[in-house]
Amino acid sequence: AGAASATAALNGTPASSTTTIASQAVSIGFTVPSGEAVTITGSAAITGGDCGFSSVRYYLYDHSGTQVKNTSLGCGSAGSLFTATLAAGSYTVLIVPPGPVTGKYSAQVFAAGASSATATMNGAQATATTTLAAQAVSIGFTNPTAQNVALTGSSTITGGTCGSTYVYFYLYDHTGTQLKSGTRSCGSSGSLYTMSALPAGSYTVLIVPTGLVYGTLGLRVATA
Known part of the structure; x- marks a missing residue:
């Protein structure tokens, strides 16, 4: 598990990281203070290159680097990624573009029962x-x-x-x-x-x- 490109606050606004090098991936970190279910949403705004009809991959890792979940969304789109019951600790969402593109990648984390x-x-x-x-x-x-x-x-x-x-x-x-x-x-x-x-x-x-x-x-x- 490496250093995160940005940090998302639980129940906060989306945390984002912008790339300037084609195919560069980013990681968004967050901390769960106690064991609970969380839902994570994500987005990818492409600023350079062409995705075609491919997808951006989102991988959830715990502090040890063990993959917990993974999914994908259409390149240049947004949506719900996954819901998982997580133990207290630190986590990262690794966001990997499908090809030689640059963009702004984001993740947002919601705890069960939290509301705006x-x-x-x-x-x-x-x-x-x-x-x-x-x-x-x-x-x-x-x-x-x-x-x-x-x-x-x-x-x-x-x-x-x-x-x-x-x-x-x-x-x-x-x-x-x-x-x-x-x-x-x-x-x-x-x-x-x-x-x-x-x-x-x-x-x-x-x-x-x-x-x-x-x-x-x-x-x-x-x-x-």
Whole structure:
């Protein structure tokens, strides 16, 4: 395990590293203070060279250099990478471009149950505003009793270009277990999904753009 190019704060904004040499990889470090589930998102903004239709690889390593997870995203895109239950300690995400390209590579780390804003059942939409390309947010809510719950989501884009990308809405329980996911076209709003007999408890919805955009991301929860 080598030195990280940048460090991500748990539940903070994306940490980024920019390359100027073709094919250069970067590593983003982070620390987990106690054993818990974390979800990691990533992005790659290509500034030089041509990716073609290839993908950027993301590898998660623990402090000993043991690989924990790996996945890929389309070159020049963003999205959710992986959820893993990690022991307390230091970790790095190694981001490897597919070919002779340069760019700005980022990773963002969320702990289970952490939220940027809170939605009230049957209340107004809760929102969180982002200022960095591909930045994700987490919106929490509490379900007071087992009941059907309908979720709607929105994204108002103020920077970057949506193109044909989507925004993903991932529902997690308090342990960090993913229960459901849904999508809306970037820059749109509407119904996501209805959870039947959702048990009482606390939940979070991780909202993840797949394009290099930023703006206001929202969630509303209501009984169904």
